[in-house]
Amino acid sequence: xxxxxxxxxxxxxxxxxxxxxxxxxxxxxxxxxxxxxxxxxxxxxxxxxxxxxxxxxxxxxxxxxxxxxxxxxxxxxxxxxxxxxxxxxxxxxxxxxxxxxxxxxxxxxxxxxxxxxxxxxxxxxxxxxxxxxxxxxxxxxxxxxxxxxxxxxxxxxxxxxxxxxxxxxxxxxxxxxxxxxxxxx
Numbered sequence: 001x002x003x004x005x006x007x008x009x010x011x012x013x014x015x016x017x018x019x020x021x022x023x024x025x026x027x028x029x030x031x032x033x034x035x036x037x038x039x040x041x042x043x044x045x046x047x048x049x050x051x052x053x054x055x056x057x058x059x060x061x062x063x064x065x066x067x068x069x070x071x072x073x074x075x076x077x078x079x080x081x082x083x084x085x086x087x088x089x090x091x092x093x094x095x096x097x098x099x100x101x102x103x104x105x106x107x108x109x110x111x112x113x114x115x116x117x118x119x120x121x122x123x124x125x126x127x128x129x130x131x132x133x134x135x136x137x138x139x140x141x142x143x144x145x146x147x148x149x150x151x152x153x154x155x156x157x158x159x160x161x162x163x164x165x166x167x168x169x170x171x172x173x174x175x176x177x178x179x180x181x182x183x184x185x
Contacts, residue, residue: 048098049105049157050074051084052091055098065160069098074136075147075155080127088151105146113146115139118159127158137161 047054050071061068075083075091085091097104105113118137127136136158138144143157 046070046098047096048073048103049094049096050082052094052096052105055096065164072098072160073103073139074127074129074158074160075151076125076127076136076158078154080125082127082129083151083153083155088153090151094150107150110146110150113143115143115157118161120161124161125156125158134160134164136164 044057044060044067045054046057046060046067046069048069048071050073057067065072073096075088077083083091093107095106102114102116105115118139120137122137122140124135125138127134137160139157139159144155147155147157
């Protein structure tokens with residue numbers, strides 16, 4: 001069982017069949033006709049460049065990765081390992097905006113870097129995100145120079161292409177959850 005959900009009665013009554021399947025099977029209490037809670041999203045953010053400042057959205061679209069444009073870009077070190085604010089606190093100062101087909105990065109006392117999404121034939125580089133090995137597209141030398149100068153460390157800017165695949169770590173999901181995800185693919 002994933003957890004127990006208590007639903008307030010003030011929203012009226014609704015037959016169990018109208019509830020999303022996962023909610024139907026994880027309801028608490030003796031009610032024969034559970035009542036759903038209405039949820040509201042107050043703020044929605046994406047982080048186009050992994051581990052950098054995010055941007056607030058008024059609306060969003062989804063693709064196979066989740067929110068369109070979220071964490072498709074990242075900085076990697078010489079060995080291809082992703083870099084984060086844990087090692088490079090200056091990354092917190094980077095302000096990032098993703099546009100259709102491009103990324104704009106600004107930082108204090110620097111001109112704005114605008115870089116296009118690399119073409120599908122751009123050099124692929126092996127990258128490591130935590131323990132996962134994947135391939136990403138290199139964004140080029142100009143972007144690398146700009147990033148290196150700001151974070152004060154050798155690095156490359158890379159982009160997760162449309163065929164990017166990062167396997168789910170089975171240690172973090174149950175077999176039932178994995179079967180549910182697989183059935184929707």
